[in-house]
Amino acid sequence: MAVSIPKKLSLDKYGPLIALVVLVIASTILYPRFIEIQNLLNILRQVSYTGIIALGMTFVIISGGIDLSVGSMTAFAGAFAILTLNAVTQSLVTFSPFWLRSFLSILAAATVSVAIALVGGAMNGFLVTKGRIAPFIVTLGTMAIFRSLTLYIGKAGEFRSVNSVYGEMGMSVILGVPLPVWILFLLAAVLSFVLNRTRFGRYVCAVGSNEKVARYSAINVDKVRLVSYVIVGLMVGITAILISARLNSLSSTNAGKDYEMDAIAAVVIGGTAMTGGKGSIWGSVIGAIILGIINNMLNMLGVSPYLQGLVKGLVIIGAVSIQRGWITNGRAEK
Amino acid sequence: MEAIVKTEGITKEFSSVRVLDNISIEIHRGEVFGIIGENGAGKSTFIKILSGLYEPTAGKIWFDGKPVEIRSPADARKIGISLIPQEFNLVSDLCVYENIFLGEELLQKNGFLDIKAMVARTRELLSELEVSSIDPYARIQNLSVAQKQMVEIAKAITFDSHLLIMDEPTTMLTSKEVEILFRLIGRLKARGVTIVYISHKLKEVKRICDRVMVLRDGAFISLEEVKNIDTDEMARRMVGRELKGIFPEKKSVAGEVALSVRNLSVEGLLYDISFDLHVGEVLGFAGLIGAGRTELAETLMGLRLSQSGSVTLHGRPLRLRNPWDAVHAGLSYLSEDRQGSGIITSFDVVKNITLTSLKEYAKPFINQKSEVEKSKFYVDRFSIKIPSLSAKLEQLSGGNQQKVSLAKSIDTGPRVIIVDEPTRGIDIKAKHDIYGFIRELANTGISVIFISSELEEIIGMCDRVLIMRGGSIVGELPQERLSEEEIMYFATGIKGGY
Numbered sequence: 001m002a003v004s005i006p007k008k009l010s011l012d013k014y015g016p017l018i019a020l021v022v023l024v025i026a027s028t029i030l031y032p033r034f035i036e037i038q039n040l041l042n043i044l045r046q047v048s049y050t051g052i053i054a055l056g057m058t059f060v061i062i063s064g065g066i067d068l069s070v071g072s073m074t075a076f077a078g079a080f081a082i083l084t085l086n087a088v089t090q091s092l093v094t095f096s097p098f099w100l101r102s103f104l105s106i107l108a109a110a111t112v113s114v115a116i117a118l119v120g121g122a123m124n125g126f127l128v129t130k131g132r133i134a135p136f137i138v139t140l141g142t143m144a145i146f147r148s149l150t151l152y153i154g155k156a157g158e159f160r161s162v163n164s165v166y167g168e169m170g171m172s173v174i175l176g177v178p179l180p181v182w183i184l185f186l187l188a189a190v191l192s193f194v195l196n197r198t199r200f201g202r203y204v205c206a207v208g209s210n211e212k213v214a215r216y217s218a219i220n221v222d223k224v225r226l227v228s229y230v231i232v233g234l235m236v237g238i239t240a241i242l243i244s245a246r247l248n249s250l251s252s253t254n255a256g257k258d259y260e261m262d263a264i265a266a267v268v269i270g271g272t273a274m275t276g277g278k279g280s281i282w283g284s285v286i287g288a289i290i291l292g293i294i295n296n297m298l299n300m301l302g303v304s305p306y307l308q309g310l311v312k313g314l315v316i317i318g319a320v321s322i323q324r325g326w327i328t329n330g331r332a333e334k
Numbered sequence: 335m336e337a338i339v340k341t342e343g344i345t346k347e348f349s350s351v352r353v354l355d356n357i358s359i360e361i362h363r364g365e366v367f368g369i370i371g372e373n374g375a376g377k378s379t380f381i382k383i384l385s386g387l388y389e390p391t392a393g394k395i396w397f398d399g400k401p402v403e404i405r406s407p408a409d410a411r412k413i414g415i416s417l418i419p420q421e422f423n424l425v426s427d428l429c430v431y432e433n434i435f436l437g438e439e440l441l442q443k444n445g446f447l448d449i450k451a452m453v454a455r456t457r458e459l460l461s462e463l464e465v466s467s468i469d470p471y472a473r474i475q476n477l478s479v480a481q482k483q484m485v486e487i488a489k490a491i492t493f494d495s496h497l498l499i500m501d502e503p504t505t506m507l508t509s510k511e512v513e514i515l516f517r518l519i520g521r522l523k524a525r526g527v528t529i530v531y532i533s534h535k536l537k538e539v540k541r542i543c544d545r546v547m548v549l550r551d552g553a554f555i556s557l558e559e560v561k562n563i564d565t566d567e568m569a570r571r572m573v574g575r576e577l578k579g580i581f582p583e584k585k586s587v588a589g590e591v592a593l594s595v596r597n598l599s600v601e602g603l604l605y606d607i608s609f610d611l612h613v614g615e616v617l618g619f620a621g622l623i624g625a626g627r628t629e630l631a632e633t634l635m636g637l638r639l640s641q642s643g644s645v646t647l648h649g650r651p652l653r654l655r656n657p658w659d660a661v662h663a664g665l666s667y668l669s670e671d672r673q674g675s676g677i678i679t680s681f682d683v684v685k686n687i688t689l690t691s692l693k694e695y696a697k698p699f700i701n702q703k704s705e706v707e708k709s710k711f712y713v714d715r716f717s718i719k720i721p722s723l724s725a726k727l728e729q730l731s732g733g734n735q736q737k738v739s740l741a742k743s744i745d746t747g748p749r750v751i752i753v754d755e756p757t758r759g760i761d762i763k764a765k766h767d768i769y770g771f772i773r774e775l776a777n778t779g780i781s782v783i784f785i786s787s788e789l790e791e792i793i794g795m796c797d798r799v800l801i802m803r804g805g806s807i808v809g810e811l812p813q814e815r816l817s818e819e820e821i822m823y824f825a826t827g828i829k830g831g832y
Contacts, residue, residue, distance in 0.1 A: 064705075193699075196700075197699045202692060203692075206678055206689060209678045212675045213676065216657065218657040219658075220658060
């Protein structure tokens with residue numbers, strides 16, 4: 001009775017992890033200093049910004065959608081984080097003690113950043129569900145809108161923070177591990193639980209697998225899809241804080257550039273099907289790390305930065321074609 | 335008799351589970367070759383091997399006396415084998431002639447599409463099939479199920495098939511359309527086309543087939559001239575034992591009114607629908623395809639919005655604006671379209687069963703243990719045959735999928751359940767089981783709305799029957815007046831006004 005098909009399933013499930021292990025071993029052989037703890041922490045820090053966005057993107061893609069606006073929205077929310085930070089810092093300039101003043105201004109900046117990104121995500125979700133517009137089109141539109149607004153407000157220049165504590169927070173290291181890395185893993189743990197153990201998570205998979213069945217199963221399909229865009233918005237808001245704090249400034253032209261590509265790539269490499277229906281949060285984390293390691297190795301081996309996109313592209317295409325092979329056993333299904 | 339297809343030792347295994355065991359047969363040129371068996375007996379696997387969708391684990395095939403290897407549907411088509419599948423392979427955004435010539439378009443000398451020739455040929459084919467009412471320019475999505483099937487058949491015979499495989503061709507057809515299909519089979523046969531005919535409807539097999547092969551649990555049971563075997567004997571061989579009384583005993587104790595529908599209307603679909611459903615009653619809804627029965631069910635479930643009318647459940651008025659309100663109020667729906675709106679084929683058994691009722695298991699986090707326990711309960715109760723609880727639904731046979739779908743519909747704890755074509759496309763054994771479960775549900779006080787196009791089961795199952803035509807209820811028959819003739823009088827408009 002219990003003769004199932006564990007072999008295929010386990011490859012399906014652990015494929016990205018196996019790829020990561022192979023990549024780490026290969027990198028260590030090619031370049032022994034790769035495995036040094038400082039280098040590894042650097043890689044993790046670098047991938048944590050788009051990695052956090054990829055967590056939210058996983059929900060959107062499983063539900064059958066896509067969000068191209070995350071990069072622009074990061075810049076937009078980050079810009080407002082810094083503007084708020086500066087405004088609050090300056091208006092509280094006589095307020096003491098110093099630590100409380102810094103805390104309040106950072107709190108205000110973070111709140112604004114998250115609130116803006118939540119509203120942005122909800123707007124995407126609303127247009128997709130109530131507006132009945134394809135997610136690709138909606139978020140292509142909002143991608144342009146958020147970038148344009150950021151450039152306009154920043155006059156195509158930089159938003160500079162006047163609060164040095166903000167920058168220190170961005171560079172802070174807790175128990176030897178950078179803050180963004182902590183946040184990435186913490187959020188991954190929470191969202192993985194949400195995906196696997198809550199009604200919302202199950203519904204996201206159902207909606208992405210077969211929207212009509214979901215509707216007939218009394219699932220509020222529009223709400224599920226809307227919430228998935230709100231979640232990615234929340235992740236964007238958090239990333240916007242971390243990235244603007246890291247340099248204690250934010251470039252209106254460059255901030256968040258190509259984040260949508262890196263986040264989608266991480267999700268896909270992590271084994272989530274672009275067609276929706278199933279996926280894994282930890283897979284997306286692994287996907288993001290794989291991308292980071294590849295970048296790191298290409299740098300260390302002195303490959304031209306112009307060629308790094310080529311390698312990234314090949315990895316994405318390769319990952320998907322391998323997954324397709326695992327799932328259908330190399331044969332097109334009916 | 336000359337053999338067009340000969341198989342020797344055809345065997346198919348899926349991860350070491352043998353689903354087809356050592357089939358060695360000959361199909362004669364120009365015959366109608368019936369294959370019968372329960373779901374999971376191996377019928378579909380066998381024809382999928384013949385049409386190149388599966389490769390056999392072992393065994394050989396000869397076509398026209400020559401050994402062949404059929405690796406893909408394209409291979410099969412090349413040697414002259416066409417499959418008309420149960421789930422159609424038509425592109426719904428393209429029109430009829432485009433579908434018929436898809437991938438094999440006719441070209442003018444200058445390389446452009448020869449649309450005129452394709453349309454003309456399509457018209458010819460359709461009139462040959464006696465369905466010239468189908469416009470070659472009509473989009474597939476605007477056709478009825480029966481019309482789609484005719485297009486599938488037209489597509490198959492365009493390309494000179496020597497062997498035409500029909501998988502459950504009459505499941506979706508009205509009796510008039512079945513007659514057209516049978517006449518067509520007669521003409522194809524006269525042209526020397528060989529037909530492999532799979533059906534659960536033994537009367538049809540008896541009528542249309544020359545020989546019939548019986549499969550059971552993947553094994554060959556018998557192959558015999560149809561004239562030497564009656565339908566009872568076919569059924570016995572399929573299940574391997576005697577089937578007595580396929581319908582459970584009725585136990586009509588008309589309780590109080592559970593669901594009361596008054597003057598319900600949906601523009602263009604339903605007109606002034608009023609009826610009462612009693613506690614523990616199995617109320618049949620008969621009618622031709624398109625009479626509005628499914629639309630009524632969808633309206634009650636909040637999947638369609640009504641313009642006027644009222645619905646009360648146990649005296650309490652319901653506002654049915656969306657499906658979750660309907661489920662919360664105690665209504666449940668088993669869809670007629672199992673794979674399209676009933677189950678998620680890529681989900682496992684457990685996740686399907688608890689999909690609608692997930693709230694009960696998530697407080698606020700999903701209790702996987704109680705999900706699994708509940709699923710085990712249903713698997714036992716409905717004798718669902720599965721390799722394991724984590725098996726995906728796509729691995730199950732139609733009958734077992736339907737049982738999972740039924741379990742899903744009752745796991746919400748409904749007071750009223752609407753079952754829409756609950757036995758479509760499933761075998762006798764599973765039908766028998768499902769009839770029994772539905773009657774059991776009614777006996778526990780659940781009210782059942784039983785929608786079916788099979789008059790036999792409407793009469794066998796229902797305590798009372800309403801007949802719909804053109805979006806209205808046109809007649810009501812109490813149990814003692816139920817007969818196929820009476821129902822058809824109402825359904826076709828001989829009785830019941832207008």
